[in-house]
Amino acid sequence: MKNKITQLFKNVAPSLMSIGLGLLFGVVIIVVSGMFNERQTYEDIWYGLNSLVLGMLNDGLPSLGTGLFRATPIILTGVSVAFAFRTGLFNIGASGQFTVGGFAAIFVAIKGPFPGIGNWILAVISAMLAGALWAAVVGLLKAYRNVNEVISSIMMNYIGMYLVQYAVINTVFDYVKNQTVPVPIVSTTPTLGLTSIFPNSSVDIGFFIAVIAAIIIHILLNKTTFGFELKACGFNQHASKYAGINSKRNIVISMMIAGALAGLSGALVYLSASGNHIEIVDVLATEGFTGISVALLALSNPLGVIFSGLFIVHLQLGGFYMQAQKFAPQVVEIILSAIIYFSAFIVFFKEFINKKKGGKK
Amino acid sequence: MMNIIYFNFQQMMYFTIPLLIVALAGMYSERSGVVNIALDGKMVVGGFVGAMFVFLMKNTLSVPMLLLGGLFFAALGGLLISLVHAYASITMKADQTISGTAINLFSVAFAIFAARTIKVTQQVEFNTNFLIREVPVLSKIPVIGDLFFKNTFFTTFLGFAILIVSIFVLYKTKFGLRLRACGEFPQAADSVGINVAKVRYIAVMISGILAGIGGFTFVVTTSNSFNGDVGGYGFLAIAVLIFGQWKPMRILFAAIFFGLMKTLSNTYATIPFLVSLQLPTIAYKIIPFLATLVLLAMISKNSVAPKALGEIFDKGKR
Known part of the structure; x- marks a missing residue:
């Protein structure tokens, strides 16, 4: 038991170090920019830092609920990207898969x-299928035509965005608001009474x-033979081929699973009773790209993604409340980028911790 | 008829040149073995710094000086941010994709945050027009004068200059040979006394300078304001780089292809033949991306990325 705890500590400590360094960097940015900004007082800086730390808890239960709601899509795109990473693929196309799934x-x-x-369950399933099919194109091109998945995913993002615009305008379009018509309230996702809490x-x-x-x-990747095969293909395609694994098929399946997760993310955003709409603007869905940050911060561990997703939303809501002290909310993305940057040093941190441990003995 | 061709060609250059410069930027880094997914971020930094320079100095400097100053500071900004990437991916032996993603995220946030801190609103606008209507003498050359020397930007010539210098550097100099060796087989390069880390550092720095210039070029040729991003052009440049097989001349053709498709999606209404097809606008928006996918599917079977791309150099490894 004690070993398990030290092991857990060893796994988590490097991530915590990168988060600590990133936050430190953020505090410096906030204080320095606040000092140079004539419109901000020292009190603003102090309360700004407070809002940042409080994050999801700034407004008590309502903002906590908002945090959970906002974390939902990026946890799913995060799992999508993390799963693809674990099978040796870089799914930069979660954005497009999210959009076609949402539509x-x-x-x-x-x-x-x-x-x-009936409709909402059918809608969720269709979204997963749409996302999976969208990603399958990338997988097929990679497996059978040797097309780099990064470039094909980028192309599929734009194709998806424009096709969805076209499809929306010709099917479920609200001309006045330039967006999709609202989903009937009976077909939205159940709130399970959570809104009263x-x-x-x-x-x-x-x-x-x-x-x-x-x-x-997590179970698929770590507890099943199938997951092991998928990971093996990512680790060494030639070796897994030699071991009798159908690596081409597995690349396609891996992409489809990743796509289904991103599609599910889109479904849960647009089926929510809060009324989200697909707007007709030439901007790629940000959830897909945030998913990359979420996955990286969790070191591509699907369970870790739940926490990194919540953490990122915590920061984002902190940034939202910091606007009251005249801070641009982008300060949060600066902090986040610093955290991700330092998380790239994790190998270095691990060695650092091990050296410390060794020194004590 | 000729006028339509000239017009579309000139329009095409506005999109092609930034893509060309930034894809070449990516080429230096990736041919040395360092993955450069941060091209978009470096473009944003270059675009922001350059636009900010023009915004702050527009009343004190002449137009050519504004452009040169903007280019200089854009290059400097790109250089600084590329050092951050180089430090992580070379010195700290960190995952290059992670570092690149962090820089992409940082750049957009920093550009908006800094703009809002300096001047309250996030949009950095300038009304300076850098368009050159006619280049003296040269614009009088038949055909070529109309294609290249009318309604053009200084950056167009800069882009071609960078292309020619890049071909020379990559294939005709000792440095170019070393750079390619580091991207293919760094252990072998190391064994003959090449300092892999140093070569990669220089490559990433060149990459940063060019991406910064490309970012400012994009801002200057496609609009007269900067609003926090470069419309995903950095990612398109990665596509151009891969499409161009990491080779300068092919990158040029890939950039022209993209630029042409992009232009047609804006100007197809001026071309009688395309109007007569009566395709919906959406088709022209999708065609550049769809055509790239199809072309890639046809040519990628034997495509080879630099062999050691993304691989952390470890002296002990054989």
């Missing part, structure tokens, strides 16, 4: 044959679905 969900929820719970927030069943998805991916 599929909205379309089915509005036009599906079973208004109510977390008033004024949109938290619903989605958060639990995201957590369950992360756990399933």
Whole structure:
């Protein structure tokens, strides 16, 4: 037991060190920029730092609920990217998979044959299928035509964005607001009464679905032969081929699973009762790119993604509340980028910790 | 008829040149073995610093000086941010993708944060027009004058200059040979006395300088303001780099292809033949990306990235 705890400490400590260094960097930026900014007083700086630390807890339960709701999509895109990383693929295309999944969900929820719970479940499944198919293109090109998955994913992001715009305009379009028409309230995701615990927030069943998805991916990767095969292909395609693993098929399957997760993320965003809409603007969905940060911060561990997703949302909400002290919310992304940057040093930190330990003995 | 061709060619250059410069920036880094997913971030830094320079100095300097100053500071900004990437990926032997992602995230946030701290709003606008209507003498040359020396930017010539110098450096100099060796087989390079870390540092720094210049070029040729990002052009430049097989001339063709497709999606209404096809606008927006995918599927079978790309150099490894 004691060994397990030291092992856990050893695994988590380097991440905590990178988070600490990143936050330190952020505090320096906040203090220095505040001192140079004539519109900010020292009190502003102090309360700004407070808001940052409080994050999701700034407004008590309502902001906590908002935090859980906002964490849902980035946990899922984070799991998508992390899963792909573990199988040797860089899924920079979560953005496109998210968007096509989101559209599929909205379309089915509005036009599906079973208004109510039937439609939302059907919508979620369609979103996962759409995301999986979108990612399958990348997997097929990689496996059979040797096309680098980074470039094909980037292309598929843009193609997905424009196609969804076209599809929205021709099917479920609100001309006045330049966005999709709202999903009927009966076909939105159940809130499970959570909104009475977390008033004024949109938290619903989605958060639990995201957590369950992360756990399933963790089990798949670490406890099943199939997961082992997928990881083996990522580690050494030639060796796994020699061991009798169908590596081409596995690349396609890995991409499809990653795509399904990103598609699910899109579904849960747009099926929420809070009323999110796909807007017709030429901007790639940010959830996909945040997913990369989430996955990297968790060292591509699916269970770790739950915590890194919550942590990033905690920072983001902190940044939101810091606007009251005239801070641009982008300061949070600066901190986050510093944390991710330092997380790249994790190998170095590990050696550092081990040396310290060795020295004591 | 000729006017339509000239017009579209000139328009195409506005998109092609930034892509060319930034893809070449990526080439230096990746041919030395360092993955450069941070091109977008470096472009943003270059675009922001350059635009900020023009914004702050527009009343004191002449137009050519503004452009040169902007280019200089854009290059400097790109250089500084590339050192951050080099330190992580070479000295600290860190994962290059992680460092690159962090820089992409940092750059956009920093550009907006700094703009809002300096001048309250995040948009950095300048009304200075850098367009050169006609280059004296040269614009009188038939055809070529119309294609290259009318409605152009100084950066267009800079872009071609960078291309020619890059070909020379990569294939005709000792440094170029060493750079390629570090990207293919760093252990072998090390065994003959090449300082792999130093070569990679220089490569990443060149990459930063060029990406910064490319970022400012993008801002100057496509708009007259900077608003926190470069429209994902850094990622398109990565696509151009891979599409161009990490080779300068192929990168040029890839950049022209992209620039042309991008231009047609904006100007197809001026071309009678395309209007007669009656395709929806969406088709022209998708075609550049779809065509790239199809082309890649056809040519990638034998494509080879630099062999040691993304590999951390470890002297002990054989």
